[in-house]
Amino acid sequence: MNQTVYPVSAEWRQRAYVDAEAYARLYAQSLSDPEGFWREQAQRLDWIRPFTQVKDTSFDEADFGIRWFADGSLNIAANCLDRHLETQGDVPAILWAGDDPAESRTITYRELHAEVCRFANVLKAKGVRRGDRVTIYMPMIPEAAMAMLACARIGAIHSVVFAGFSPESLAGRVTDCDSSVIITADEGLRGGRKIPLKANVDEALGHCTACATVIVVRRTGGPVTMVPGRDHWYHELRESVPADCPAVEMGAEDPLFILYTSGSTGKPKGVLHTTGGYLLWAALTHHVVFDYKPGEIYWCAADIGWVTGHSYIVYGPLANGATTVMFEGVPTYPDFSRFWQVVDQFGVNIFYTAPTAIRALMREGDEWVRKASRSSLRLLGSVGEPINPEAWEWYYSVVGERRCPIMDTWWQTETGGHMITPLPGAIPLKPGSASRPFFGVQPQVVDPEGRVLEGAVEGNLVIADSWPGQMRTVWGDHERFFQTYFSTYPGKYFTGDGCRRDADGDYWITGRVDDVINVSGHRMGTAEVESALVAHAKVAEAAVVGMPHDIKGQGIYAYVTLNANEEGDDALRAELVRWVRHEIGPIATPDVIQFAPALPKTRSGKIMRRILRKIAEDAVDQLGDISTLADPGVVDHLVANRHRAI
Numbered sequence: 001m002n003q004t005v006y007p008v009s010a011e012w013r014q015r016a017y018v019d020a021e022a023y024a025r026l027y028a029q030s031l032s033d034p035e036g037f038w039r040e041q042a043q044r045l046d047w048i049r050p051f052t053q054v055k056d057t058s059f060d061e062a063d064f065g066i067r068w069f070a071d072g073s074l075n076i077a078a079n080c081l082d083r084h085l086e087t088q089g090d091v092p093a094i095l096w097a098g099d100d101p102a103e104s105r106t107i108t109y110r111e112l113h114a115e116v117c118r119f120a121n122v123l124k125a126k127g128v129r130r131g132d133r134v135t136i137y138m139p140m141i142p143e144a145a146m147a148m149l150a151c152a153r154i155g156a157i158h159s160v161v162f163a164g165f166s167p168e169s170l171a172g173r174v175t176d177c178d179s180s181v182i183i184t185a186d187e188g189l190r191g192g193r194k195i196p197l198k199a200n201v202d203e204a205l206g207h208c209t210a211c212a213t214v215i216v217v218r219r220t221g222g223p224v225t226m227v228p229g230r231d232h233w234y235h236e237l238r239e240s241v242p243a244d245c246p247a248v249e250m251g252a253e254d255p256l257f258i259l260y261t262s263g264s265t266g267k268p269k270g271v272l273h274t275t276g277g278y279l280l281w282a283a284l285t286h287h288v289v290f291d292y293k294p295g296e297i298y299w300c301a302a303d304i305g306w307v308t309g310h311s312y313i314v315y316g317p318l319a320n321g322a323t324t325v326m327f328e329g330v331p332t333y334p335d336f337s338r339f340w341q342v343v344d345q346f347g348v349n350i351f352y353t354a355p356t357a358i359r360a361l362m363r364e365g366d367e368w369v370r371k372a373s374r375s376s377l378r379l380l381g382s383v384g385e386p387i388n389p390e391a392w393e394w395y396y397s398v399v400g401e402r403r404c405p406i407m408d409t410w411w412q413t414e415t416g417g418h419m420i421t422p423l424p425g426a427i428p429l430k431p432g433s434a435s436r437p438f439f440g441v442q443p444q445v446v447d448p449e450g451r452v453l454e455g456a457v458e459g460n461l462v463i464a465d466s467w468p469g470q471m472r473t474v475w476g477d478h479e480r481f482f483q484t485y486f487s488t489y490p491g492k493y494f495t496g497d498g499c500r501r502d503a504d505g506d507y508w509i510t511g512r513v514d515d516v517i518n519v520s521g522h523r524m525g526t527a528e529v530e531s532a533l534v535a536h537a538k539v540a541e542a543a544v545v546g547m548p549h550d551i552k553g554q555g556i557y558a559y560v561t562l563n564a565n566e567e568g569d570d571a572l573r574a575e576l577v578r579w580v581r582h583e584i585g586p587i588a589t590p591d592v593i594q595f596a597p598a599l600p601k602t603r604s605g606k607i608m609r610r611i612l613r614k615i616a617e618d619a620v621d622q623l624g625d626i627s628t629l630a631d632p633g634v635v636d637h638l639v640a641n642r643h644r645a646i
C-alpha cells in the first residue's frame with residue numbers, strides 16, 4: 001500500500017478558494033444546514049424566477065423523489081453565455097485544437113453566443129420544441145458544444161452519443177428517447193483517420209423510424225449521401241436564420257439532457273439530468289476543485305460523448321466564464337508529445353485527463369513530455385477509473401514537475417459531477433486516493449447486508465443523501481431508476497463501486513463490484529458484450545468478465561461456447577472481434593476470446609462468474625469452492641486453455 005502523503009503547499013494554501021479550515025467549515029455546514037448552504041451556493045447562477053424551495057428529496061420508497069430549487073427558473077445557455085457578454089465578450093470561450101496540429105480555432109464568448117443562437121434557430125426552424133429530444137453524434141469540434149447549448153437555449157433535451165459507437169448502438173439510443181433530430185458531421189477525424197459519422201447515421205436510420213431530420217455539419221468535406229427532405233447541411237440552414245434567439249425560461253427541474261450509460265444488466269440506461277441542480281453542481285465543482293481563476297486556460301481532454309465532456313468541457317467551465325480547450329485528436333498523434341504541445345500552444349494552466357492516457361504515455365518514456373515546456377501548468381486532474389500509484393507519481397513528477405497538485409476526482413454519469421476529490425488548497429494528496437467528499441456528499445461504506453461500517457474499513461460505497469447534481473430518473477423507466485440505485489441498500493444511493501476508507505478518513509475507490517467493467521475509463525456492461533456475441537450465428541453462449549490490463553485498466557475477456565459442429569479457430573476469433581466492434585463500437589473490442597466447450601454453472605444453471613473472473617486474472621490458485629458446480633470438470637478445461645497475459 002502506498003503511504004506517501006503530499007501536504008498542501010504554502011502557495012496553494014494561500015491562493016486557493018478553499019483552504020483546510022474553510023473545507024471543514026463548509027463541509028460541516030453543507031450537512032448540518034443543506035438548505036442554507038445550497039441557497040447561498042445557488043446564487044452563483046442567474047435565476048429568472050428565484051427559487052424559494054431548496055431541497056425536496058427522499059431516497060425512501062414510500063415518498064421517493066429528488067427535487068432541488070423546484071420553483072425556480074433559469075436558462076442554462078443564458079448562464080453559460082449571455083451573462084458573460086458584458087464583461088468578457090471578447091474573452092475566448094473555446095480554444096479548439098484540431099487533430100492536425102496545424103488546425104486551431106478561437107471562439108470568443110460573443111462569437112459562441114451568436115453561433116448558439118443561430119444553431120437554436122436552425123433547430124426551431126426544423127420543428128424542434130421545448131422537451132423534444134435531439135441526438136448529437138459529433139466529433140470533437142466546437143459545433144458539438146454549440147449544438148448542446150442550442151438545445152439548452154430552447155429547452156430541447158439533448159442526447160449525445162459518443163462518436164465511437166456503432167450505427168447499431170446509435171439506433172438503439174435514438175429509438176429509446178424518440179429523437180426527432182440527429183445532429184452529426186460528414187466525418188470525424190482522430191489520429192489522422194476518418195470516421196464516417198454521416199454514413200453511420202444513414203445505417204442507423206435504416207434500423208429505426210424515429211428520426212425525421214438529420215443536420216450535418218461539414219468537417220472534412222468527405223463524401224456523403226444526402227437524403228432529400230431528411231438531411232440538411234448546417235452551413236446552409238444557418239444562412240437563413242437570424243443570429244438572435246431568446247433563451248427559454250426553464251424550470252429548475254426541467255430536463256437538460258439524457259446520456260446513455262452501461263449498467264450491470266440490460267441495455268444502456270438513459271441517465272436524465274435536469275437544469276438547476278446539475279448546472280450548480282458542474283459550475284461549483286469546476287470552480288472549487290480546479291480552483292479556476294479568471295483568465296486561466298483550462299483543458300479537459302475528455303470527449304463530449306461522455307459525462308466528463310458535458311460537465312467539464314461545456315457546462316461547468318462556461319457557466320464560470322472560463323476558457324475551455326476542446327481537443328479533436330488523440331494523445332498519441334502525430335506523436336506522443338501531442339498533449340504537451342497543446343499545453344504549450346494555448347498556455348494551459350489546468351489539465352484534466354484519464355489514467356489510461358497517462359499510462360499509455362508513461363510507457364513511451366519521459367522525453368516526449370520533456371520536449372514541451374509545460375511551464376503554464378499549475379494543476380492536474382484525473383478521472384474515470386482508479387489511478388494506480390505508479391501512474392500518479394509519474395503524472396505528478398514528470399508531467400507536473402512536482403509543483404502541480406493532482407485532483408483524483410471520483411464520480412459517475414449519474415452523479416453529474418465530482419463527488420469524492422481532493423481540493424487543491426485544503427486536502428493533502430495520497431497517490432491513488434480520491435480522498436474526501438465534496439460539499440453535501442455523504443459517503444458511507446457498507447457491508448453486503450447494508451450495515452454501515454465505521455472507521456478504517458473496506459466495503460461497498462453508498463451515498464446517504466441527495467446532492468443537487470444527482471440524476472433524476474432513467475429516461476422512460478422511473479421504476480428502473482429506483483430499482484437500480486435505491487433498492488440494494490434501502491434509503492441510500494448505491495454507486496456500484498467498492499471502496500476502502502483509511503484511518504485518516506480518505507477514500508480509495510477499488511472499482512466496480514457489479515457486472516460493469518471499466519475499459520480505458522469507459523463503462524461497459526458485460527451483459528452488453530455477451531448479447532452482442534450471442535447474436536452471432538455461430539455462438540451458443542457467452543460470458544464476459546473484466547481482466548487486468550496494463551494500459552486500459554481493464555480488458556474484456558470473453559468465454560464463448562460455439563454451436564455444435566462449429567470450429568473455434570483464430571479466424572472465428574477475428575470474426576467475432578469484428579462482429580462485436582460492429583455491434584457496439586471499437587470500445588467494446590474483446591481483448592481475449594477463449595472458446596469453451598462449456599461454462600461453469602451451478603446446478604440451477606447460473607454461470608459462476610467469480611470463477612471466470614479468477615481465470616481471466618490468471619489467479620487460478622484462488623478459484624475457491626467449485627464443488628457446487630454441476631460439472632466441476634469444466635473448470636479444468638478452462639484453466640488449461642486460459643489466456644495468460646496480454
Ligand code: PRX
Nearest residue numbers: 383384385386408409410411412413509523
Ligand atoms: O467505477 C467508477 C469509475 O468510473 C465509474 C463511472 O463511470 P462513468 O459513469 O462512465 O463516469 C466516468 C467519469 C466520471 C465509477 O463508478 N471512476 C470514475 N472516476 C474514478 C473512478 N474510479 C476510481 N477513481 C476515480 N477517480
